[in-house]
Amino acid sequence: MEPLYRGRLAPFVASFPVLLCAATPAAAQSDGVQIYGFIKENVESIQISGNGRSQSLARLSNDLSVLGFRGGESLGGGNRAFFQIETNLRMDGTGTAQIGDRNTAVGLSGPWGQFWMGQWEMPLRYVSVYKVDPFTAGIFASNSIMGNGFVTAANGVSPQSFDRRQPNLVQYATPDWGGVSARVAVSMPENRTATTNPIAWSGLVSYESGQWYAAWGHEYHGDYFYSGSHDYADRVGLVYAIGGVRLRAAYERLSYEPAPGQSVRRDAWQAAATYNRGPHTFRASYTQGGNAHGNTVQAVGGIGLPGTDSGAWQVSLGYGYTLSKRTELWAAYTRLVNHATASYNLSANSVPGLKAGDAVSGFGLGITHNF
Numbered sequence: 001m002e003p004l005y006r007g008r009l010a011p012f013v014a015s016f017p018v019l020l021c022a023a024t025p026a027a028a029q030s031d032g033v034q035i036y037g038f039i040k041e042n043v044e045s046i047q048i049s050g051n052g053r054s055q056s057l058a059r060l061s062n063d064l065s066v067l068g069f070r071g072g073e074s075l076g077g078g079n080r081a082f083f084q085i086e087t088n089l090r091m092d093g094t095g096t097a098q099i100g101d102r103n104t105a106v107g108l109s110g111p112w113g114q115f116w117m118g119q120w121e122m123p124l125r126y127v128s129v130y131k132v133d134p135f136t137a138g139i140f141a142s143n144s145i146m147g148n149g150f151v152t153a154a155n156g157v158s159p160q161s162f163d164r165r166q167p168n169l170v171q172y173a174t175p176d177w178g179g180v181s182a183r184v185a186v187s188m189p190e191n192r193t194a195t196t197n198p199i200a201w202s203g204l205v206s207y208e209s210g211q212w213y214a215a216w217g218h219e220y221h222g223d224y225f226y227s228g229s230h231d232y233a234d235r236v237g238l239v240y241a242i243g244g245v246r247l248r249a250a251y252e253r254l255s256y257e258p259a260p261g262q263s264v265r266r267d268a269w270q271a272a273a274t275y276n277r278g279p280h281t282f283r284a285s286y287t288q289g290g291n292a293h294g295n296t297v298q299a300v301g302g303i304g305l306p307g308t309d310s311g312a313w314q315v316s317l318g319y320g321y322t323l324s325k326r327t328e329l330w331a332a333y334t335r336l337v338n339h340a341t342a343s344y345n346l347s348a349n350s351v352p353g354l355k356a357g358d359a360v361s362g363f364g365l366g367i368t369h370n371f
Contacts, residue, residue: 023126023183023204024114024173025070025084025105033071035371040065041091042330042366044139048351050338050358061349061364063138065089066102079110101152102165113174119152119167123183123204124217128237128250129163131213134274134283139346139362140316140334142270145289147233148254148301150347155191156198159224160301162233162254166200179209196223213239229257248272256300264294266303266310283318283332289344304341304356312342326370335361 046057067089072082086102100119107116128146135141143150147163154167171185182205189199199222206215214237221231235252251269258264272285289312292303304310318332336359338344343356351360 023121023123023130024171025082025103025107025116031071031073033069035067035069037067037089038065038368038370039089039091040138040366040368042138042332042364044349044362044364046139046346046351047361048354048358049360051355057351059349060092061138062089062091063366063368064348065091068102075108077110079108081108082106082116105169105171111175113172115172117170119165120169120171120185121165122169122187122200122202122219123171123185124202124219124233124235125163125165126183126204127206127215127217127235128252128270131215131239132237132248132250132270132272134246134248134272134285135316135318135332138332138348139364140285140318140332141347142250142272142285142287142314142316144314144336144347145268145287145302145312145344146235146250146252146270148266148303149345155187155189155200155221156193156196156224157191159221159231159258160256160303162219162221162231162252164200180205180207182206196227198223200224211241213237225256225258226260228260231256244276246274248274254303256296258296258298258300262294262296262298264292264296264300264303264306266290266292279322281318281320281322281328283316283320285314285316287314289313289342291339299341299343299356302338302342302344304339304343309340310342312336312338312344314344328368329366330368331363331365333361333363335359 040063044059044061048055068086070084072080083106085100085104087099088097088101090097103120105116105118133142143163148160150163151158151161152165166187168188168190169185173183174181184203187200189197191198202219204217216236219233232255237250240247249271253267255265267290270287275282292306292310294306314336316334320328320330322328341356345354
């Protein structure tokens, strides 16, 4: 098993620190326990406009800082047992954190692949969040729109989200076959109610070799809205690297059945790029959420009503200066514009009281330190 800072993950200078969020767990090559993590903080200036109002907000934001423990032991024959425990760090005095509230699991690995059980991000999320999006997390990230908002939640909770970290998850990842690999996960049906028995599964197939990365992911939710509801998501991602430039793109389709006899479909796409030159990294991203299609009479997350102006867009620009292999100073700007009935909010650090049709802008100055 590779350490998290090698292999399939992009170098730190190519994006914010995704090295601590590997698609599959990574244990130490020698027996024992390693401590790892990152702290990412920024001072933000936020402006909200729309619906006849204008509001400003200044705040210190924690951008999903992490403390983790991982380790394992050799079982012989190339097989290993491993574990990982990740916890959110609440650095700005808001929110809550519990030990193991991020990617936390125990499993086995070998020449046959990896198998693990616990709480982890669904495979669909890995199509684009860490490879395509140059901002990964925080208010500048594309999952303000892509996936219809990120949650850590059990089956049936926050049913609008297709950008999820799930408890009660069982997963398998194949070995790498000449750059091709696959992964599948099932969230066990432990959230039965008197009327529903929600379940979810997700899969990912990816290719990565040389200058290219390509991936397709699919996710299914059953009984998330009501007994018999079926919701689907498909997402593709593509990256091409040449010199210090990485060109990135993603496209997704979300389909819901929010009530009996009702449905809604929404497409979204992202185009992004990064450029690295010495200690300097430039980042840019544009995300477009399309209009809703269907016959539903209720909004689904940030998605507005079919037959209305329900689209949205977000542009993010950033610059980073690498002080060392582990520390970066950075600045970033984002603007998220909701059309008349859309109500997408900023990722990770949402703004309170946002209404359909609102626009939000944010500028941040931050430090990221990995350990």
